[in-house]
Amino acid sequence: xxxxxxxxxxxxxxxxxxxxxxxxxxxxxxxxxxxxxxxxxxxxxxxxxxxxxxxxxxxxxxxxxxxxxxxxxxxxxxxxxxxxxxxxxxxxxxxxxxxxxxxxxxxxxxxxxxxxxxxxxxxxxxxxxxxxxxxxxxxxxxxxxxxxxxxxxxxxxxxxxxxxxxxxxxxxxxxxxxxxxxxxxxxxxxxxxxxxxxxxxxxxxxxxxxxxxxxxxxxxxxxxxxxxxxxxxxxxxxxxxxxxxxxxxxxxxxxxxxxxxxxxxxxxxxxxxxxxxxxxxxxxxxxxxxxxxxxxxxxxxxxxxxxxxxxxxxxxxxxxxxxxxxxxxxxxxxxxxxxxxxxxxxxxxxxxxxxxxxxxxxxxxxxxxxxxxxxxxxxxxxxxxxxxxxxxxxxxxxxxxxxxxxxxxxxxxxxxxxxxxxxxxxxxxxxxxxxxxxxxxxxxxxxxxxxxxxxxxxxxxxxxxxxxxxxxxxxxxxx
Numbered sequence: 001x002x003x004x005x006x007x008x009x010x011x012x013x014x015x016x017x018x019x020x021x022x023x024x025x026x027x028x029x030x031x032x033x034x035x036x037x038x039x040x041x042x043x044x045x046x047x048x049x050x051x052x053x054x055x056x057x058x059x060x061x062x063x064x065x066x067x068x069x070x071x072x073x074x075x076x077x078x079x080x081x082x083x084x085x086x087x088x089x090x091x092x093x094x095x096x097x098x099x100x101x102x103x104x105x106x107x108x109x110x111x112x113x114x115x116x117x118x119x120x121x122x123x124x125x126x127x128x129x130x131x132x133x134x135x136x137x138x139x140x141x142x143x144x145x146x147x148x149x150x151x152x153x154x155x156x157x158x159x160x161x162x163x164x165x166x167x168x169x170x171x172x173x174x175x176x177x178x179x180x181x182x183x184x185x186x187x188x189x190x191x192x193x194x195x196x197x198x199x200x201x202x203x204x205x206x207x208x209x210x211x212x213x214x215x216x217x218x219x220x221x222x223x224x225x226x227x228x229x230x231x232x233x234x235x236x237x238x239x240x241x242x243x244x245x246x247x248x249x250x251x252x253x254x255x256x257x258x259x260x261x262x263x264x265x266x267x268x269x270x271x272x273x274x275x276x277x278x279x280x281x282x283x284x285x286x287x288x289x290x291x292x293x294x295x296x297x298x299x300x301x302x303x304x305x306x307x308x309x310x311x312x313x314x315x316x317x318x319x320x321x322x323x324x325x326x327x328x329x330x331x332x333x334x335x336x337x338x339x340x341x342x343x344x345x346x347x348x349x350x351x352x353x354x355x356x357x358x359x360x361x362x363x364x365x366x367x368x369x370x371x372x373x374x375x376x377x378x379x380x381x382x383x384x385x386x387x388x389x390x391x392x393x394x395x396x397x398x399x400x401x402x403x404x405x406x407x408x409x410x411x412x413x414x415x416x417x418x419x420x421x422x423x424x425x426x427x428x429x430x431x432x433x434x435x436x437x438x439x440x441x442x443x444x445x446x447x448x449x450x451x452x453x454x455x456x457x458x459x460x461x462x463x464x465x466x467x468x469x470x471x472x473x474x475x476x477x478x479x
Contacts, residue, residue: 003029005474006238006255008225008270011039011419012460013450014261015208016467017474018217019074024475028217029253030209033224033243038205039261039419040426041460043351046406049298049358050351053410054426055201056169056312056342056360057085058460059185062192067461070468079207082195083347090310091165092396094318096158099310100165104130104190111159121154125163130190132183143433146182147174147323157322164323165314168340169459171430172290172364173327181431181457188461199350201460226250228258228270228447235444257446257474261467264429264438264453265422271443278442285436289458290330291412291424293365295389298406302345302357308397311346315339315396330364334388339363341393356405361389367412367423382409427458448474 005021007014010032022028036042040054061067061082071077088107090099098114100107108126112119128149144152150160164174170185171177197203209219220240227239229252237254260267265283268276317336320329329338345357352358373381386409394401412424428451429435440449450470452458457466 001029001253003027003253003255005029005257005259006031006253007259007261007450008238009039009261009451010034010037010205010209010219010221011261011451012041012205012208012463013452013454013467013470014259015205015212016070016074016464017259017261017448017450017471018219018467019208019211019215020070020468020471021474022212022215022217023074024471025215026217028212028215029255030212030217030219031223031225031238031240031253032219032221033420034418035222036202036205037209037219037221038202039463040415041201041205043200043202046296046298046408048353048356049296049406050200051296051298051358051408052200052344052351052360053294055197055460056340057189057194057196059188059194060192060461061195065188065192065461066468067464070464074208074211076204076207080203081198083198083349085194085196085311086346087311088189088194089165089312089314091162091314091316093158093161093316093320096162098162100162102190102193107190111162115156115159118154118156118159121159124153125150126190128179129183129187132180132187144179145175145433146177146179149179150174150323160323161316161320164326165316166312166340167326168292168314168338168362168364170427172330174323175327176430176432178431178433178435185457185459185461196344196347196349198348225262225270228267228272230272230275230444233444235447257448257477259448259450259470259474261451263419263421263425263451264449266420275443279440282438282440282442286438287430287432288423289425289427289430290364291367291415292362292426293334293385293412294410295361295386296406296408296410297359297361297393297404298352299345299357299359299400300403300405301355302352303343303359303397303400303403304345304357306397306399306403308343308345311343313341313343313396315341315392331366334363334385335392337363339389339392341396361393365412367416370411370413378413382411385409428452428454431457 004026007030042053088100224243225240229237235258342360415424450467456462
């Protein structure tokens with residue numbers, strides 16, 4: 001079968017690219033190894049509860065947000081409901097408890113009231129993230145990391161920790177996170193607010209997949225791409241098979257353009273050896289980002305009705321005295337590791353029937369701590385994690401243990417299994433300061449990239465931007 005476009009992977013980047021290209025009349029085939037589209041933008045059902053895999057909040061969509069243009073173009077707003085969130089986040093440790101609003105003026109005032117001696121540094125922080133300046137670096141100069149920047153403008157370590165409350169949205173260490181990348185992303189939460197998709201992120205993924213089909217394209221689930229063929233410097237076809245252990249029939253589809261929505265490192269073994277080696281060499285300087293551990297909770301009543309008042313709560317352990325302690329803590333025992341708790345009952349999430357609710361607790365984690373366990377040890381560790389975090393959640397929200405109706409743990413191993421992402425990475429490559437640009441010019445010109453592993457980076461917004469820009473690039477190509 002011959003197509004205009006074949007897309008490997010049905011994550012948000014691939015779905016966005018496919019929807020735009022299908023809308024423009026291209027014959028599109030999307031091949032996805034999972035049983036549902038979306039990548040991390042998915043949900044799964046457990047009894048009465050719909051459990052959200054990846055979406056805690058997405059900045060915007062607001063008038064100045066590129067997603068607004070994209071969603072208008074692809075009919076998203078007519079079929080997907082975005083719920084504005086009540087606040088940015090609550091930060092708490094044994095010394096401080098503060099809620100940060102999305103309004104940057106109010107946020108700065110609230111922080112200055114708590115840390116009056118740091119008003120100048122607080123103003124410098126908001127100036128940086130609201131109006132980030134692109135700096136040209138001379139030979140020998142290096143871009144500042146987020147950690148270095150905070151050290152240069154602020155003295156109080158607790159204030160730095162408050163500002164780093166949602167660091168896990170981007171990376172595991174402020175000293176190896178690009179200041180410019182962080183500024184653009186974090187600033188977007190303050191300029192455009194944030195939202196949750198009613199019913200979960202699967203609603204967005206299903207809409208985009210359906211949009212592709214409505215415009216003449218195909219979205220093939222439960223099928224795994226096993227190889228890519230090239231001839232005369234051009235990709236010619238994709239090999240794939242039904243994603244079942246006993247199924248060995250290999251199918252082939254041809255296309256003029258190929259979009260890789262899969263993780264870039266996974267392409268190395270799929271490409272012909274010549275191109276695989278070129279890509280491997282190009283990626284050798286890239287660092288794979290961290291993964292997450294998630295504990296999914298179903299509650300027999302809405303937490304909001306039990307007196308809990310916060311949508312996002314970031315809990316830092318008392319042993320963290322400065323931002324230098326954060327990375328070490330991400331490798332500590334789960335008894336003390338920082339975590340985030342999302343209470344979806346604070347909005348009309350659509351994830352549970354009336355009278356019940358859903359919550360998610362997550363923390364930075366790493367595949368290496370899970371992948372070498374035998375099944376018994378793996379399950380035992382999951383049980384311990386569930387027990388530890390249930391007790392810690394009880395300390396945060398007294399009485400919550402009495403209304404837990406369901407609990408399940410998802411590990412970095414789970415994330416790798418369902419997405420095939422190396423290390424179970426959630427944000428693609430780590431966004432390090434002065435990160436080396438990936439040069440794909442030596443690869444075939446009809447191979448394109450649209451995922452969290454590309455230029456626009458990770459997160460829902462980054463993947464959506466990357467997919468849309470990829471589609472525009474293909475449309476601009478001369479026949």
